[in-house]
Amino acid sequence: MSWVGKSPRRKEDDRLIRGQGLFTDDELGEGMLQLYILRSPYAHAKINSIDTSAAEALPGVACVLTGKDVLEHCDPYMQLALEPAANIQDYPLARDKIHFQGEPVAAVAAETVGLAMDAAELIDVDYDMLDAVLDVEEALKDEILVHDNIGTNRTWQGVYEYGDVDKAFAEAAHVVKIDRLHFHRYSSTPLENNACVAEWTRQGTVEFLCNNNFPGFAKQLLAPGLRLPIENVRVRTYDVGGAFGNKIWNYVYMALAALASRKTGGRRVKWAEIRTEHMLAAGHGNERTYVDTEVALDKDGVITALRSRHLDDCGAYTRYEPLGCVIFSQVLPATYKLRNIRIEMNQAVTNKCPVVPNRGYSRMQQLWFMERVVDICGQELGIPADEMRLNNYITDFPYETPNGCVYDSGNYPAMLDKAKELLDWDKWAAYRDQARSEGKHVGIGIGTTLDSGTNNFGQAQIMNPHLPFSGNSEACIIRLDFDGAVVVTLGTGPSGQGHETSASQVVADELNIDPSMVTVRSGFDTNWNTFVGHSGSYASQFAVTGLSAVHGACQKLKTEMRKLAGFLLEAAEEDLEFGVGEEGPQLKVKGTDKAVNYWYLSNIVNNNNAVLQGALEDVTLNVRHVYRPPFNVPDVEKKFGNLTLTYAAQLHIAVVEIDPATCRVNTLAYAAVDDCGTVINPQIAHGQVHGATVHGIGAAIMEAFDYDEGGNLLTATFSDYCPITSMNIPDIAYGNIETPSPFSYNGAKGMGEGGGAPLHTMSAAVQDALHGAGVIVTDSFVSPPRVYELLQNPNRETAVSVG
Amino acid sequence: MGIKFNGEFSVDAPRQEAYEFLADPRKFAPCLPTYENLEMKNERTGDVTVKVGVGKIRGSAVVELTLKDEQPPSRAAYDGKGKIMGSAFNMATSFDLEEAEGGGTLVKWAGDLSMFGKLVALAGGLIRPIAKKDIKRLVDALQAAMSTDGGASSATG
Amino acid sequence: MSTTETAAQDIPKVAVEITVNGQSYRREVEPRTLLVQFIREELRLTGTHIGCDTTYCGACTILLDGEPVKSCTMLAAQADGGEVLTVEGLEKDGELHPLQTAFSEHHGLQCGYCTPGMLMSSLALLQNNASPTEKQIRKGIQGNLCRCTGYHNIFKAIEAAAAEMRED
Structure with a gap:
């Protein structure tokens, strides 16, 4: 009986359907203070003075923090960037200048949130407004500086060049030039906002309960930021209400709760972000502009070369950036076999919210770009979208890309066939042609995408050769408790992906028991010692890193159990079999009724060890395993190396009709095919695909962070941002194929991010619908106002040229 | 978000007299709609307290008003900044005075209001009509204050 | 102020x-x-x-x-x-409500943060309409955001719970 490949009911559900989860804001406690953060209304301003006296005098206020406290007790957070961007002074509170609307200026801890808010209104901040720079191209001119001390807004520049680009252009049958493309700002806005509870103990340690989704990393930045040894910072999570990457740098704000606790003599302080704060300041996805794009093709429409300049807008602080300037190159050629590529990657700070990794982080920006390139070339050369793809898809695996990434496995043509079948392609193609003859705008779009998983952190060295990061790892501890219970501790800090369930399936298979007999601890805790620097839920890697760690720990535990049982039963280890007997999980001598159960084994080691008479000293029944994927350090000069271990793929097709009156993009049919290698839990994998698909559709047609010319975020509430609801989603026909990864022990590929497939697909479908009207879709956001604008001002003449 | 307004109105008062009125925060400020109080910090700068609000949400806002440009008797201009409900606003107001045909003064005014923060997201669409209404009230008050017969001159804006 | x-x-x-x-x-x-x-x-x-x-x-x-x-x-x-x-x-005498069971069985939750509100809206829907169509289900939970599941499995869970409740 194998549990892997099945969908047992999730362990997590038992508490969550009863309302008995423990999300950070659910932590209540007598005497806990509530923190409220006062934020700047300006995008760019000088702070002349801050008067907190009235706020401090308000009864119920325990303390007020300003930039002064931060300067006294904190060091600026370490930046990943090279100099000069490395010198950006990133503190939990603004000191003398505001860099984006929503930047924290002061924080109040009070007995209730209401009082803290009242007090914040009494803080008098005198600002002098400065002109803001809100556009990446403007920012790169360095006329207005976001951070004066670094002397430039540019945070990164590098050229990714492979093959012989100039020769390929010289020999091309067609050269297509695309003026400008733009990937818009949005984020997945998890339903649970950022939150933490902090306590600065009398022993000088800080205890955090929080919802950070990369706690191994957060701890390494938070501790030095608070001037503490790393061991003195405990980071704990329990239930996390969605993250999608967005909770990676909430440590920046977590420090404020710690400082308030310190200032109030160690009282526990809770900070629960409000939705508007989240929209303003918790991080937006990377916004990217692509200019001077030129594509060389042969006479059959096979792309032979590409050159382009990409401008990434990272908002006011770098934080996790400029990693996005390298991460995109995990999927540099997307799913296509071109070998000659030159992309100049640039990034700059602007007076907007700092960016944060968001589901499909930096790769989907590249994949959207490549899909736009393929579709625009196809449309202009009169080659249908499906044919264009079949002409260009990579078909032999493992495939080494021009920059040294190894695509483990895949079958894109088979995915296209499957998606067409699910959609009923011929029916919709006929419908489209009929509708067009009646003057309607109907289009069919294909989006092929990759979800590269399990990062090689060595790619950070391409961004900054001084960074001491490479490889990847994840940890797992498995032990038998006093009562013989199998207890598994993960380092992965999940946020809804069902790690407790999937891990129990793997353990159940290894020990030949039922998943219900496996206890997987919920959440994450640095005090459990089950973490490494890479621990966390990000970059589509649990099925590989997390489960490989679980699998490895099982092997170690089984070895110990066999030794111990063999000793006790006086049997050869190879004669023992794992299973379940009348007294629960056990090891048994094959073909006999001689067996020993887990309680007995555990008790011998933990309570009754004289029985062993000094034998088996190395058996502890409490084992830790760290999985390390087989990576090399990339060649930093050539920007060459394998940057991710696995490449899950998605292929989506949408049929859309543009409402002529409202310019709304109505989805008439939608098919999504997924390939994440061997599937561990079909229900969970399917759920991830659905979730990622709906996120992407929302991002394509509804969700955008729009700033006005003064740097005001105009979509700072859910009511303005309008996250996608049950009324806005199409029926999605789902299917999958399995091309097992040769690089993971279980054939699985990390998945869940979905590669932004719907953005590519919806852009393609809208373009197909409007191409006859002279429209090229150049922006990833196709909301009704944008579509209206395109129809009013058809852009084909200026957006694209064919030579 | 930014809102630019401009218009003109005429008053009976001669130009010098109108100028002296408009260039003196002590005389000018009380004409602001919902004016409550003025506290002068120096000859050119004062904190004006006004009542503000939409619907049932009411409060006071303090506007720091500075006489920025004075060219007697033809021009007076103010810069203002203030905050309200977690948001901030900056405004620039200027008055250019010309002698009107047949006596009195023609006042050409311009206002540039910039709003920042929560209010823009929450009530951005409401601000323009409210600002428009308040400017009309201000113009009416200025006309009334500078006219010997208590108002009733022509205004456009 | x-x-x-x-x-x-x-x-x-x-x-x-x-x-x-x-x-x-x-x-x-x-x-x-x-x-x-x-x-x-x-x-x-x-x-x-x-x-x-x-x-x-x-x-x-x-x-x-x-x-x-x-x-x-x-x-x-x-x-x-x-x-x-x-x-x-919702749970009565140690018995989960059919909606709770159905949400788990049909994977109508991932992170679980929206689930309590989603369950209550679903309950209100089913109290007024024992056999809702998918369209009515969509409408019944249109005021409840879920950022994880993409809603699809929530529709299935509500349909399953409705069937279960009609039998009881």
Whole structure:
């Protein structure tokens, strides 16, 4: 009986359907203070003075923090960037200048949130407004500086060049030039906002309960930021209400709760972000502009070369950036076999919210770009979208890309066939042609995408050769408790992906028991010692890193159990079999009724060890395993190396009709095919695909962070941002194929991010619908106002040229 | 978000007299709609307290008003900044005075209001009509204050 | 600002009496206390969540006198004398409500943050319509955001629970 490949009911559900989860804001406690953060209304301003006296005098206020406290007790957070961007002074509170609307200026801890808010209104901040720079191209001119001390807004520049680009252009049958493309700002806005509870103990340690989704990393930045040894910072999570990457740098704000606790003599302080704060300041996805794009093709429409300049807008602080300037190159050629590529990657700070990794982080920006390139070339050369793809898809695996990434496995043509079948392609193609003859705008779009998983952190060295990061790892501890219970501790800090369930399936298979007999601890805790620097839920890697760690720990535990049982039963280890007997999980001598159960084994080691008479000293029944994927350090000069271990793929097709009156993009049919290698839990994998698909559709047609010319975020509430609801989603026909990864022990590929497939697909479908009207879709956001604008001002003449 | 307004109105008062009125925060400020109080910090700068609000949400806002440009008797201009409900606003107001045909003064005014923060997201669409209404009230008050017969001159804006 | 003129602590507290999940509670609260704060902080029933500040997300949905209400948009004082049902009140005598079982079986939840509000809206829907069509289900939960599941499995769960409840 194998549990892997099945969908047992999730362990997590038992508490969550009863309302008995423990999300950070659910932590209540007598005497806990509530923190409220006062934020700047300006995008760019000088702070002349801050008067907190009235706020401090308000009864119920325990303390007020300003930039002064931060300067006294904190060091600026370490930046990943090279100099000069490395010198950006990133503190939990603004000191003398505001860099984006929503930047924290002061924080109040009070007995209730209401009082803290009242007090914040009494803080008098005198600002002098400065002109803001809100556009990446403007920012790169360095006329207005976001951070004066670094002397430039540019945070990164590098050229990714492979093959012989100039020769390929010289020999091309067609050269297509695309003026400008733009990937818009949005984020997945998890339903649970950022939150933490902090306590600065009398022993000088800080205890955090929080919802950070990369706690191994957060701890390494938070501790030095608070001037503490790393061991003195405990980071704990329990239930996390969605993250999608967005909770990676909430440590920046977590420090404020710690400082308030310190200032109030160690009282526990809770900070629960409000939705508007989240929209303003918790991080937006990377916004990217692509200019001077030129594509060389042969006479059959096979792309032979590409050159382009990409401008990434990272908002006011770098934080996790400029990693996005390298991460995109995990999927540099997307799913296509071109070998000659030159992309100049640039990034700059602007007076907007700092960016944060968001589901499909930096790769989907590249994949959207490549899909736009393929579709625009196809449309202009009169080659249908499906044919264009079949002409260009990579078909032999493992495939080494021009920059040294190894695509483990895949079958894109088979995915296209499957998606067409699910959609009923011929029916919709006929419908489209009929509708067009009646003057309607109907289009069919294909989006092929990759979800590269399990990062090689060595790619950070391409961004900054001084960074001491490479490889990847994840940890797992498995032990038998006093009562013989199998207890598994993960380092992965999940946020809804069902790690407790999937891990129990793997353990159940290894020990030949039922998943219900496996206890997987919920959440994450640095005090459990089950973490490494890479621990966390990000970059589509649990099925590989997390489960490989679980699998490895099982092997170690089984070895110990066999030794111990063999000793006790006086049997050869190879004669023992794992299973379940009348007294629960056990090891048994094959073909006999001689067996020993887990309680007995555990008790011998933990309570009754004289029985062993000094034998088996190395058996502890409490084992830790760290999985390390087989990576090399990339060649930093050539920007060459394998940057991710696995490449899950998605292929989506949408049929859309543009409402002529409202310019709304109505989805008439939608098919999504997924390939994440061997599937561990079909229900969970399917759920991830659905979730990622709906996120992407929302991002394509509804969700955008729009700033006005003064740097005001105009979509700072859910009511303005309008996250996608049950009324806005199409029926999605789902299917999958399995091309097992040769690089993971279980054939699985990390998945869940979905590669932004719907953005590519919806852009393609809208373009197909409007191409006859002279429209090229150049922006990833196709909301009704944008579509209206395109129809009013058809852009084909200026957006694209064919030579 | 930014809102630019401009218009003109005429008053009976001669130009010098109108100028002296408009260039003196002590005389000018009380004409602001919902004016409550003025506290002068120096000859050119004062904190004006006004009542503000939409619907049932009411409060006071303090506007720091500075006489920025004075060219007697033809021009007076103010810069203002203030905050309200977690948001901030900056405004620039200027008055250019010309002698009107047949006596009195023609006042050409311009206002540039910039709003920042929560209010823009929450009530951005409401601000323009409210600002428009308040400017009309201000113009009416200025006309009334500078006219010997208590108002009733022509205004456009 | 108005808050300086009348500090919150000077405003007399109001007494409210609300029945929650069958048990009556009497508390003195600040007049500005929201119903969701009352439920979470006063009664420590933290299954009801807060996800936004503009009544958009529905994570705080409860039933008040049988009707679904976003409890972040109502003062506790307005619910005085009312009967509230929260997610914690769905399980009866150790038996999960069919909706709870169906959400788990059909993977209608991932992170679980929206689930309590989603369950309460679903319950209100099914109380008014024992056999909703998919369109009616979509409409019934249109005020509840889920950022994880893409809704599809939630529709399936509600359909399954409706079938189960019709049999009972």
